[in-house]
Amino acid sequence: xxxxxxxxxxxxGMCAPECPVEAIxxxxxxxxxxxxxxxxxxxxxxxxxMGAPEQE
Numbered sequence: 001x002x003x004x005x006x007x008x009x010x011x012x013g014m015c016a017p018e019c020p021v022e023a024i025x026x027x028x029x030x031x032x033x034x035x036x037x038x039x040x041x042x043x044x045x046x047x048x049x050m051g052a053p054e055q056e
Contacts, residue, residue: 001056002038003045005031009052017042 004014009030016031017022023037024044033044035054045053 002035002040003033003042003053004035005033005044005052005054006054007052008021008050009048012049013020014049015053018043018047 021037023034024039
């Protein structure tokens with residue numbers, strides 16, 4: 001299952017550069033992950049200080 005960024009996101013931007021397939025982009029108030037591109041690597045979750053990315 002692809003990762004999804006929850007409402008814990010504070011839009012710090014640490015996750016986006018870590019994504020090897022560029023599936024993360026800035027959304028409205030928080031970052032979003034394109035589930036079609038996500039390869040479920042967990043890189044975003046590993047660097048997020050808020051623990052916002054979670055597997056669906």
